[in-house]
Amino acid sequence: SQQGEEDPQALSIQEGENATMNCSYKTSINNLQWYRQNSGRGLVHLILIRSNEREKHSGRLRVTLDTSKKSSSLLITASRAADTASYFCADTGNQFYFGTGTSLTVIP
Amino acid sequence: DTEVTQTPKHLVMGMTNKKSLKCEQHMGHRAMYWYKQKAKKPPELMFVYSYEKLSINESVPSRFSPECPNSSLLNLHLHALQPEDSALYLCASSQVPDSYYGYTFGSGTRLTVV
Numbered sequence: 387s388q389q390g391e392e393d394p395q396a397l398s399i400q401e402g403e404n405a406t407m408n409c410s411y412k413t414s415i416n417n418l419q420w421y422r423q424n425s426g427r428g429l430v431h432l433i434l435i436r437s438n439e440r441e442k443h444s445g446r447l448r449v450t451l452d453t454s455k456k457s458s459s460l461l462i463t464a465s466r467a468a469d470t471a472s473y474f475c476a477d478t479g480n481q482f483y484f485g486t487g488t489s490l491t492v493i494p
Numbered sequence: 495d496t497e498v499t500q501t502p503k504h505l506v507m508g509m510t511n512k513k514s515l516k517c518e519q520h521m522g523h524r525a526m527y528w529y530k531q532k533a534k535k536p537p538e539l540m541f542v543y544s545y546e547k548l549s550i551n552e553s554v555p556s557r558f559s560p561e562c563p564n565s566s567l568l569n570l571h572l573h574a575l576q577p578e579d580s581a582l583y584l585c586a587s588s589q590v591p592d593s594y595y596g597y598t599f600g601s602g603t604r605l606t607v608v
Binding site for chain 1 (some may be wrong): 496498500513527534535536538550582584586594595596597598599600601602604
């Protein structure tokens with residue numbers, strides 16, 4: 387399958403805590419993108435990490451990429467209630483296919 | 495303009511109806527996509543248009559018919575749908591196909607087939 391797998395499927399944390407979600411592929415990873423989707427809405431592009439990068443930061447987001455393990459992780463620090471959403475990974479090398487997603491709930 | 499606009503936002507149609515979903519972007523993107531998303535599932539790719547030509551059709555039933563009249567507009571024509579086709583239909587665009595810069599998504603059309 388070209389689809390990435392994410393874990394956990396669901397994550398519930400208190401506001402202020404950090405949230406970590408992981409994405410893995412059976413095939414090799416090229417450039418990995420992370421998206422957020424609020425309930426019933428479109429996806430919003432969060433961050434992209436290139437295949438030759440190991441770590442990237444954007445505000446409260448930190449993304450890592452391990453091409454040897456074919457996996458990536460997204461860390462959201464100091465979470466807020468507004469971060470409650472589903473998070474998906476997508477590998478541009480696997481053309482347009484999204485990971486299974488992690489549903490994050492941040493409790494105020 | 496950095497948006498992808500989808501209309502209508504909600505659509506209820508009978509199984510014998512013909513309707514169309516519309517998607518528009520004015521960012522100069524040359525790739526446009528239709529995705530179908532069921533509840534608690536990731537978006538599933540349906541069609542890809544690259545430079546106004548259909549480049550990928552993910553074995554979608556013929557009751558879904560895409561059309562790309564120009565580089566800014568993408569339509570999805572619906573005919574004789576089934577209740578299981580009820581879903582959120584998302585349109586997206588990117589600068590070029592499989593873009594390094596990511597996709598811009600519309601807010602979607604919530605389709606209910608009765």
